[in-house]
Amino acid sequence: MVDLTLVGIGTGNPDHITGEGRKALRSADLILIPRKGAAKADLADLRRHVCAQVLGQTAPRIVEFNLPVRDAGGDYxxxxxxWHDAIAHVWAETISGAGAPRKVALLIWGDPSLYDSSLRIARRLSPVPRLRVVPGITAIQALCAAHCIPLNAIGAPVVITTGRRLRDEGWPEGADTAVVMLDGDCAFRTLPPEGIKIWWGAYLGMAEEILFSGPLAQTGPRILEARAAARARHGWIMDIYLLRRQEG
Structure with missing residues (x-):
């Protein structure tokens, strides 16, 4: 049976990996790195850079694999x-092809427990591996730290949601603060902007970091322009934002 460790690596900065995460990577027999195609080659490069910074001279074996593409048509x-079935199949084939090592590690952007499907995919393997999760810095933590803001208003709840749900359902009921992840289409554009402030960030914790904040009506268009330019320049973008209704 394989021991599979999912290591949260923050948002691309090697300094975001905890001491526990570094130990987990260094003790692995095999580290898997997914390739997401030429348009997102920088993502595999970033994982290689993280490994180079963390592992030092006694690096475990690193094997790359092509990540299946999700069919965006039909029922979501x-x-x-x-898609998860296909990824699990590729994981199993890659591990088997590497000689069936006992201790395998995967580098997970942010944290394996928040808006990441690696745990669900791992449980599709047969036999199911012995799982271990090493938590990492989430994009939410990195966003709040970059803007020097607290996540919540005093005594107020927070909703963490996706761009698709914000677009389809509007402002989350019962919360003054909404954190929006996995938003490839800037769903904040669908909200009436009056009385809403936004804190947005991309490439958080990295040299390429971009930050914008302010009233949604004025800041939203600036984000759209900066986001499009950054995506064209890098070929990919990872961003997140926090929306808060303002009193008065």
Whole structure:
């Protein structure tokens, strides 16, 4: 049976990896790195850079694999389920092809427990591996730290949601603060902007970091322009934002 460790690596800065995460990577027999195609080659490069910074001279074996592409057509949930099945199959083939090592590690952006499907995919393997999760810095933590803001208003709840749900359902009920992740289409554009402030960040913790904050009506268009330019320049973008309704 394989011991599979999912190591949270923050948002791309090697300094975001905890001491526990560094030990987990160094003790692995095999580290898997996904490739997401030429347009997102920098993501694999970043994982290689993290490994180079963390592992030192006694590096475990590193094997790369091509990540299956999700079919965006048809039913969303069925498409995701089929995609996860395909990824699990590739994981199993890659591990087997590497000589069936006992201790395998995967580098997970942010934290494996928050808006990441690695745990669900791992449980599709047969046999199910012995799982271990090493938490990392989440994009939410990195965003709040970059803007020097607290996550919540005093005594107020926070909703963490996706761009798709914000677009389809509007402002989350019962919360003054909403953190929006996995938003490839800037769903904040669908909200009436009056009385809302936004804190947005991309490439958090990295040299390429971009930050914008302010009233949504004035700041939203600036974010759209900066985001499009950054995506064209790098070929990919990882961003997140926090929305808060303002009193008065």
């Amino acid at each position: 949930r069925q498409g995701v389920e089929a």
